[in-house]
Amino acid sequence: MSDLNYDVVVVGSGAGGAMAAYVLANAGKRVLMLEAGRDYDPVKETPMFQTATDAPLLGAPTPDKDFGYFDATVDGGWSVPGEPFTTAEGTEFKWWRSRMLGGRTNHWGRFSLRFSEHDFKAKSRDGLGADWPFEYAEIAPWYDKTEELVGICGTNTGLDDMPDSAPGVLQPPPKPRVPELLLAAAAKKLGINAAPMHRAVLTRPKDIRSACFYATNCGRGCSIGAAFQTTTSLLPLARATGNLEIITDAMVKSVEIDEQGRAKAVTYIDKTTVVERQIAAPVVVLAASACESARILLNSKSERFPTGLANTSGQVGKNLMDSTGASLSAVIPALKGRPIYNEDGHTANHLYIPWWGHKAHANNELDFPRGYHFEVGGGFQAPGTYYPQSLQGYGSELKQQAKLDYGSGVNLSLRGEMLPNENCYMEVDETVKDKWGIPVVKFHWQWSEHELKQVKHGLETAQAIFREMGADVSASLPAPEDAIKKGGEIIHEVGVTRMGSSPEDSVCNEWGQTWDCENVFVMDGGVFASNPHKNCTLTIMTLAMRNASWLATQLDKGAI
Amino acid sequence: MLESTPFIKTHSLSTESSKAEALSAGLSRRQTLKWMGVVAAGVTLPMLSGCEDVAISAVKMAGHWPDLKLPKITGEGYGQDPNLISPLTSPWPLTMSKKQLHLAAQVCDILYPRDGDTPSASELKVPDLLDEWVSAPYPNNQADRQELLPALVWLDEESGRRFGKSFTDISKTKQFSIVDDIAYKEAESDPRYLYMANVFDGLRTLVTIAYFASPEGTKDLGYIGNIPIAGDYPGPTPEAIAHLDTILDELGLTEYAYS
Numbered sequence A: 001m002s003d004l005n006y007d008v009v010v011v012g013s014g015a016g017g018a019m020a021a022y023v024l025a026n027a028g029k030r031v032l033m034l035e036a037g038r039d040y041d042p043v044k045e046t047p048m049f050q051t052a053t054d055a056p057l058l059g060a061p062t063p064d065k066d067f068g069y070f071d072a073t074v075d076g077g078w079s080v081p082g083e084p085f086t087t088a089e090g091t092e093f094k095w096w097r098s099r100m101l102g103g104r105t106n107h108w109g110r111f112s113l114r115f116s117e118h119d120f121k122a123k124s125r126d127g128l129g130a131d132w133p134f135e136y137a138e139i140a141p142w143y144d145k146t147e148e149l150v151g152i153c154g155t156n157t158g159l160d161d162m163p164d165s166a167p168g169v170l171q172p173p174p175k176p177r178v179p180e181l182l183l184a185a186a187a188k189k190l191g192i193n194a195a196p197m198h199r200a201v202l203t204r205p206k207d208i209r210s211a212c213f214y215a216t217n218c219g220r221g222c223s224i225g226a227a228f229q230t231t232t233s234l235l236p237l238a239r240a241t242g243n244l245e246i247i248t249d250a251m252v253k254s255v256e257i258d259e260q261g262r263a264k265a266v267t268y269i270d271k272t273t274v275v276e277r278q279i280a281a282p283v284v285v286l287a288a289s290a291c292e293s294a295r296i297l298l299n300s301k302s303e304r305f306p307t308g309l310a311n312t313s314g315q316v317g318k319n320l321m322d323s324t325g326a327s328l329s330a331v332i333p334a335l336k337g338r339p340i341y342n343e344d345g346h347t348a349n350h351l352y353i354p355w356w357g358h359k360a361h362a363n364n365e366l367d368f369p370r371g372y373h374f375e376v377g378g379g380f381q382a383p384g385t386y387y388p389q390s391l392q393g394y395g396s397e398l399k400q401q402a403k404l405d406y407g408s409g410v411n412l413s414l415r416g417e418m419l420p421n422e423n424c425y426m427e428v429d430e431t432v433k434d435k436w437g438i439p440v441v442k443f444h445w446q447w448s449e450h451e452l453k454q455v456k457h458g459l460e461t462a463q464a465i466f467r468e469m470g471a472d473v474s475a476s477l478p479a480p481e482d483a484i485k486k487g488g489e490i491i492h493e494v495g496v497t498r499m500g501s502s503p504e505d506s507v508c509n510e511w512g513q514t515w516d517c518e519n520v521f522v523m524d525g526g527v528f529a530s531n532p533h534k535n536c537t538l539t540i541m542t543l544a545m546r547n548a549s550w551l552a553t554q555l556d557k558g559a560i
Numbered sequence B: 001m002l003e004s005t006p007f008i009k010t011h012s013l014s015t016e017s018s019k020a021e022a023l024s025a026g027l028s029r030r031q032t033l034k035w036m037g038v039v040a041a042g043v044t045l046p047m048l049s050g051c052e053d054v055a056i057s058a059v060k061m062a063g064h065w066p067d068l069k070l071p072k073i074t075g076e077g078y079g080q081d082p083n084l085i086s087p088l089t090s091p092w093p094l095t096m097s098k099k100q101l102h103l104a105a106q107v108c109d110i111l112y113p114r115d116g117d118t119p120s121a122s123e124l125k126v127p128d129l130l131d132e133w134v135s136a137p138y139p140n141n142q143a144d145r146q147e148l149l150p151a152l153v154w155l156d157e158e159s160g161r162r163f164g165k166s167f168t169d170i171s172k173t174k175q176f177s178i179v180d181d182i183a184y185k186e187a188e189s190d191p192r193y194l195y196m197a198n199v200f201d202g203l204r205t206l207v208t209i210a211y212f213a214s215p216e217g218t219k220d221l222g223y224i225g226n227i228p229i230a231g232d233y234p235g236p237t238p239e240a241i242a243h244l245d246t247i248l249d250e251l252g253l254t255e256y257a258y259s
Helices: A015-026 A122-126 A136-150 A178-189 A234-239 A290-298 A358-362 A395-405 A449-468 A537-557 B006-010 B016-025 B054-062 B098-111 B126-135 B139-163 B172-182 B185-189 B194-213 B215-221 B238-250
Strands: A008-011 A031-034 A244-247 A250-257 A263-270 A275-280 A284-286 A324-331 A372-378 A409-416 A425-433 A439-444 A520-522
Touching (some): A008 A015, A015 A234, A015 A537, A136 A537, A178 A409, A178 A449, A178 B238, A234 A244, A290 A439, B126 B194, B139 B172, B139 B194, B185 B194, B194 B215
Parallel strands (some): A008 A031
Antiparallel strands (some): A425 A439
């Protein structure tokens, strides 16, 4: 291919890559996208309405399909055959990868909460971690544009943890359901507000996509495009401009530089022929997922950049963060035998509990520095996912109990902010290569006291809420060390190519442009300076929209 | 995820470590596990086995647990990119014998007998699911196989001890007399039945899930979702809201009701 075929090469087709490609293609730039996985079409491949009995093992999770048979993830999950990663001694880390067009957007939870002024400048407040190189006010209009394009349902609540969207941006949220309403009242008694979750699920039709019809789990993907994934939205919309070409099964290995230290090409393995290819790249946008993008940079060693591209600061791979996670469930006696109705809704939280402790933090009343939220589970779920407990006996007595218990369980899942720490990072393990011959990632991980204290607080709060709901809460709570999920398990890994105000301690500037190499950008979660508790995808897309727009103007000016 | 977030992974009914903990503490396993496993967005079967533990071995011996030396299942799973639209009906060879299936069917129907117009568990092919389950090559299924198949033998041996015949050859009344000893909380304080009661609990859970997942079971349970709705989600019915108002009142939460 000639050097001049494309203006920008985008690596990855998930949240960041697809948004970058969409923005650039619409700005008239010619974009080539490289995706490591196979082509994937949700319209044809999504198992809508299939029931548990249609699947092997009633759809139960297996090592082949870690989130169950019908989960959208293709060729991936907690393991990818032939593509191992390693961990340091004593480290437990999980890394979810999808090898498919659209990446992890095909199955994500669609929770789409804005970071706030508070989140972007947390270090200024408590001295921990890192600030972002801009204010909330600067990014707020980009959140509006992203929410408008993606399609987010929810409301403006005025709560201090939930910045408002501009009027008219959000679509109406679905009505809350009984377990959520009971939980909301119990929490309110404790001074804690519940609020409509913001989700990337259309409740009104938009462009080529239909509105939600309130059935069949979003984790399977959505053939009608109501639950956002790039394969039914940004990618087809960008392709329609005629400016986007996509090569699938293209596993990127490294970025090559010229004598001036500028990127000149991308090297990838064509997985179908197992041939290494190089493609000229006037500008490179890495959006391969945080740790894959960092891996590409670290594997792009040269005389000029012997420790990897864009790594003069030594920060590539450092500052690895996930969300904290913990979960508590209870049977609510008052919910037993309640009137049954269709409780599917949009299949995830209609209400959730945003972080309520901003004032307590300001008053130094908490022994952990960063907040969390609770996601709520429960309801009359589809059989096969309904999980009875404490059943006794057999025959009619058993059936009566199982039916009485149906819909009486409630689960609270904590998702919290962790702080970066020196024990949590990734590097390249030169001793192990994947089946494409590329050195693999090695993880190092250790939660700090901050996270454990936060989880302890969360478990106690969940127990208190369950008590108000009338549950038997006499059992002792698990220790935070046991309750906290493993690093990576919440699949919010970010921070390994963080942005900042100085090339000394960050990899990228506020535009996701690497300090070392002006024509190399990172537009995935790697650029996060901190990892607020609010699920990363909306902010990945918002930053990609903002930064790809900036890139387009720079290209127009001939500045890059 | 479940989201398919890892929410899905929140439960495992009886991991071996928690079971061992419960046994050594002399507590009810259910009490220890109270915080786990009420809600899940996917089926994970109770993991009935794992590492051997001194306490567990002792409990097994006290309950004369059959030592079957089952051959390992070696085969392929369905892979990471199976057909989701039309799944294979039998992705791996089934391994249960006719005799095992016959016994399993009787146990299934003790748990869920025919109930008016609603068929029994065996009529709803639950034993076939058990066969698919214990024949699958995945680690959890292999672990369950190591518990569920000995449990069937245990029933036969117990029946032999008490009545001189195998479980499938005794009367319903006699079958109930055995099941009565393993199907209730009381079994947890009797070393003769403790281990079997734990395995039986796992089996009961699996049979319950399979039973209600069938179309007839789903109807019986009352689940009415998984159908497309035109327009906005209607929310709770007036009847459901009236019930909610009642329980809010009973719990002293009326003044805190969400609005």
